[in-house]
Amino acid sequence: EAQVTQNPRYLITVTGKKLTVTCSQNMNHEYMSWYRQDPGLGLRQIYYSMNVEVTDKGDVPEGYKVSRKEKRNFPLILESPSPNQTSLYFCASRYGGPSYEQYFGPGTRLTVT
Amino acid sequence: GENVEQHPSTLSVQEGDSAVIKCTYSDSASNYFPWYKQELGKRPQLIIDIRSNVGEKKDQRIAVTLNKTAKHFSLHITETQPEDSAVYFCAAPPYSGGGADGLTFGKGTHLIIQP
Numbered sequence: 001e002a003q004v005t006q007n008p009r010y011l012i013t014v015t016g017k018k019l020t021v022t023c024s025q026n027m028n029h030e031y032m033s034w035y036r037q038d039p040g041l042g043l044r045q046i047y048y049s050m051n052v053e054v055t056d057k058g059d060v061p062e063g064y065k066v067s068r069k070e071k072r073n074f075p076l077i078l079e080s081p082s083p084n085q086t087s088l089y090f091c092a093s094r095y096g097g098p099s100y101e102q103y104f105g106p107g108t109r110l111t112v113t
Numbered sequence: 114g115e116n117v118e119q120h121p122s123t124l125s126v127q128e129g130d131s132a133v134i135k136c137t138y139s140d141s142a143s144n145y146f147p148w149y150k151q152e153l154g155k156r157p158q159l160i161i162d163i164r165s166n167v168g169e170k171k172d173q174r175i176a177v178t179l180n181k182t183a184k185h186f187s188l189h190i191t192e193t194q195p196e197d198s199a200v201y202f203c204a205a206p207p208y209s210g211g212g213a214d215g216l217t218f219g220k221g222t223h224l225i226i227q228p
Contacts, residue, residue: 033215040122042202042220043157050214058215059114090156092215100145100206102216104156 002027004105006091012111013081021076021108023091029103030096032074033058034066036087037107043090049074050096081112115140115207119219127227132193134222136203137185146179146186147216149202157202161188190224198226 004025013019025032033048035058045058049068063085065077074093078085088109092102116139126132138146147162163170163177163186170177174193179186190197200221207213 031214035215035218040220042119043216043218045207045215045217048214056213058213059217100216101147101159101162102157104158106156 002103004091004093004103006089006105006108008108009106010109012113014113015082016080019078019081019110021078021089021091021110023074023076023105024072025074025091025093025103026072027093027095027103028071029093030071032068032091032093033102034064034074034076035090035092036060037090038087046076046089081110083112086110086112114213115143115205115217117203117205117217117219119203119222121222122220123223123225125225125227126193128193128195130193132188132190132197132224134188134201134203134224135185136187136205136219137183138205139184140205141181141184143205145206146177147204148175148177148188149204149218151200151202151221153199160201193224193226195226195228198224200224 007022034046035043037043044060047066049055091105119136144165149157150160151157161177163179174191176189202221203219204216
């Protein structure tokens with residue numbers, strides 16, 4: 001089954017404790033992105049990647065890191081989480097070319113206390 | 114970069130009536146305009162999209178219209194049903210001159226279907 005997976009689905013952590021949210025897709029998509037969703041703000045892009053070892057900042061990159069060492073995986077790293085990073089996070093991927101349809105993962109709800 | 118504005122933020126309609134959600138965008142070079150539906154606790158899912166070379170696209174009870182001159186596009190849902198209750202997002206590609214990827218989303222419309 002073609003899909004985007006994320007882990008964990010739910011995470012409660014404390015300020016300053018490094019964490020990683022994994023994202024994996026089995027559709028051989030070139031492009032991957034991370035978004036955060038907050039009430040009243042919609043989805044905002046954090047980082048994106050156009051291929052292996054090619055990543056760039058989106059609209060709200062502060063406090064986040066990513067890596068793309070393999071085509072299928074695109075982990076999101078919070079080196080020192082803070083309460084303002086409490087949010088719902090979605091990973092997404094798409095094929096290259098003119099179609100911009102994003103295939104979303106199931107989401108990760110993160111709470112930082 | 115691209116700026117996408119979406120209205121209204123909440124829309125309540127009687128079951129069976131029509132619903133219209135509107136979005137504007139800022140980059141005149143944008144050429145792809147999707148609409149996503151997000152049910153409570155679930156991921157956004159694409160319901161319809163339109164490219165800049167057409168003015169309207171229909172899929173059963175949903176349709177999208179595009180006015181490139183005015184830089185706005187709209188989602189139309191006819192004969193609304195309870196299962197249409199959800200949050201709807203419009204989107205557009207990021208600023209075409211910036212080399213970025215992904216989508217810029219509107220802030221969302223919470224559509225409520227009243228029985």
